[in-house]
Amino acid sequence: MSTQPSPASSAEPSTAADWATALTPRLAHFVAVARHEHVTRAAYDLGVPQSTLSRSLSRLEADLGVALLARHGRTVSLTPAGRTFLASAERALAAVEQAAESVRSDADPATGKVAFGFLHTLGWETVPSLIRAFRAEHPRVRFALVQNYGAAMLERLRAGELDLCLTSPVPDAADLVARRLDEQRLSLVVPDDHPLAARRRVRLAEVAGEPFVTLEPGYGMRRILESLCAEAGFRPRIAFEGEEAETIRGLVAAGLGVALLPPPAIARPGVHELTVTAPRAVREIGLAWSAGRPDTAPVAAFKEFLLSRRGRLLG
Template identity: 80%
Template structure:
């Protein structure tokens, strides 16, 4: 079998990964030549079809046979026919070339400035209004661009940028890492959310220090909003007593409505019964929203267009919230 003999040759050269990689680099450019000769069973016609000198094609096939240690063609003048090993090898080569062509078509399609793809991540709290509005506005001028959307917390999205899962993400706070670039786009006010029977529920504005004796419900460590909550409480002179930790802000609102604590949260898309949302006057309770991407990573045209669009929304990213309930 071709596979067995080529494997033996690889092993005889050493099983080191570098040796195998070198052999593959030598083999791959010759596979398309081999497949073309196999289809025509004639070296001259194959050379004319693909537009290379006949001598180049002949040498490439001979070198392929030498590298594999297998005779792929039986030769009669310029006419050739596949050996049994050649027929076995051809079926694998055609599958491999077809897969490469599909991959090439896929990346070309993704990079098409009119109909390519953008992998875009954003915080859960921006999924109900902000992101749909952004996509609607962008697609007015780029109707065929496709999106892969990922909702997650900040650290997970930064990891997605590093692994290539994401092209861009909206996150908070901005990343502080040498391999990532962040640009501030807007800020979002945070409110102290309390049960509607809470002692502060009749107020419109409070200082955060007034909640120092309350228990808090917060997002889990690792979420940007949790870090911001801890920092704001520290500025107000206390460490929050955390009763419950969750993964989603609307779940926290439900816990507040159930009387299980208070929370610092961005405004809801739809008012939630059972809670009152209070403006925090001191310290200044906001979170910065920014756009992040991997430094040095080349943008495809659709990614570059969407990045330019998002940066143009600086100061206008977050819709103006309604006034908190009194």
């Protein structure tokens, strides 16, 4: 091996991406030779022909434009540039090995990870119950849990940050796959001292003149409220907006308006919940995932588990 690099070819890398593409396959070769200080032993250790290893090292030096190794008989030693490059090459390979181990671990059928998103209103009881039931058969599968409103979860799904999410309304988009799992009845929530508090049922049109407390635009429940009010023949007058259903109930209890909400996790003092008889007030709960993205074994198992609970997701 020459101690000087051969002239760079006309295809010399010109961008960071080009450099990474050119250098990455040769880093392991260089590190092995540097550790053994012997090309033949390094080739044997790597399981590649010595000629292949020698060509790889020559091309690496040509790309960099510096000599990394000096030959001494049958052995080699690092040049000053080679010592500098070795430290960075070892860090780069360690990072790749760590990343590979991480993705292998996440995909492991027994101990892998599922990134799972769900609505805040499903976090108190529904999701913990689902995970408990699933882990009865898959006790070592890990979960990264994300609570958010529907539109934000779908964006994270598209970005690859989530594997699956429970959301409402059920999305209809070409880049997503969605399956309806269940529906949840919605109630009109009024303060305890409201004239309707003595009743059990109400038509939504009866509160057309009332101020509404609701979730912010972008939340599925906000779209459902506006759609149901339009079906009842009016546009809701929004008095207050919030980000969380139980906060909305607190605002109703304070007499700041009425609200249309899914059932509470626990009974909230200061409010009364009425069944809405017209229009039919429900929200569909669906499971969504990215179209065309392959599932790891733990994701596939959890998806199958959730789909098997169609019609009884909410207990």
